[in-house]
Amino acid sequence: MLDIILSILIIVGAFFTLVGSVGLFKLRDFYMRLHGPTKASTLGVGAILIASAIHFSVKTGDISLHEVLVTLFLFITAPVSAHLMAKAALHIKVRQDKRTLNKSDQD
Amino acid sequence: MMKSIFPHPLLSVALWLIWLLLNNTVALGHVVLGALLAIFIPWFSAGFWQEKVTIRRPWLLVKYVFVVIYQILVANMMVARLILTNQEKLHPGFLSVPLELTSPLAISLLANTISLTPGTVSCDLSEDQKSLLIHALHIEDADAIITEIKQLFEKPLKEIFN
Numbered sequence: 001m002l003d004i005i006l007s008i009l010i011i012v013g014a015f016f017t018l019v020g021s022v023g024l025f026k027l028r029d030f031y032m033r034l035h036g037p038t039k040a041s042t043l044g045v046g047a048i049l050i051a052s053a054i055h056f057s058v059k060t061g062d063i064s065l066h067e068v069l070v071t072l073f074l075f076i077t078a079p080v081s082a083h084l085m086a087k088a089a090l091h092i093k094v095r096q097d098k099r100t101l102n103k104s105d106q107d
Numbered sequence: 108m109m110k111s112i113f114p115h116p117l118l119s120v121a122l123w124l125i126w127l128l129l130n131n132t133v134a135l136g137h138v139v140l141g142a143l144l145a146i147f148i149p150w151f152s153a154g155f156w157q158e159k160v161t162i163r164r165p166w167l168l169v170k171y172v173f174v175v176i177y178q179i180l181v182a183n184m185m186v187a188r189l190i191l192t193n194q195e196k197l198h199p200g201f202l203s204v205p206l207e208l209t210s211p212l213a214i215s216l217l218a219n220t221i222s223l224t225p226g227t228v229s230c231d232l233s234e235d236q237k238s239l240l241i242h243a244l245h246i247e248d249a250d251a252i253i254t255e256i257k258q259l260f261e262k263p264l265k266e267i268f269n
Contacts, residue, residue: 079222
């Protein structure tokens with residue numbers, strides 16, 4: 001039973017990580033591609049970390065909470081790096097997709 | 108007296124908990140070592156924390172965390188669908204969200220939340236800190252997105268920090 005739950009969590013995590021990577025490949029401009037990795041690192045990694053926490057808590061008998069920290073640090077750092085990349089891209093005026101609404105001031 | 112030992116009580120508590128989590132233990136030695144770190148690190152980093160951080164309603168913060176987790180789940184599925192469907196239908200765009208928050212910590216929490224809920228990434232804060240520029244992957248109704256951000260995330264943050 002436990003194995004089934006863990007498997008489902010890992011598959012869900014892998015699926016969202018894959019979708020994030022597909023997004024990175026398929027989306028049209030830099031700003032849209034930023035959405036891929038920020039997403040993969042929330043639900044995708046989150047699900048895998050929950051699976052890891054459950055697995056090691058049950059296996060060793062001690063509650064394993066490292067994963068909570070990994071999640072916390074990830075949730076703090078991922079948006080900050082995305083923000084910095086977006087800010088830098090705006091600064092050097094990276095090309096924006098032609099269908100972008102309200103294009104930020106560009107030549 | 109208490110204030111000079113703990114210039115930032117919340118930071119101290121957070122550091123202590125993080126230390127214990129890092130070591131994955133509640134052994135006495137680590138509890139004491141963690142407590143020492145929790146006292147000394149805020150002393151040495153006091154220069155970076157000019158403002159005193161106060162949380163007025165801790166219960167609301169807990170509620171906020173759950174709202175954000177739920178929003179992350181919903182938004183992840185929505186964006187997964189957007190990526191896997193026809194790319195031609197996507198209309199990305201920039202939105203400017205007017206801010207009512209004033210505390211820098213509250214603004215950065217809001218910006219982080221916006222980036223974490225996929226579909227929107229915060230890009231830039233205006234010079235006067237009055238509005239936040241965000242990029243949305245797909246815009247159907249710009250006003251709806253802004254209203255949602257203000258209702259779901261900004262309102263509770265305002266009650267907690269301002």
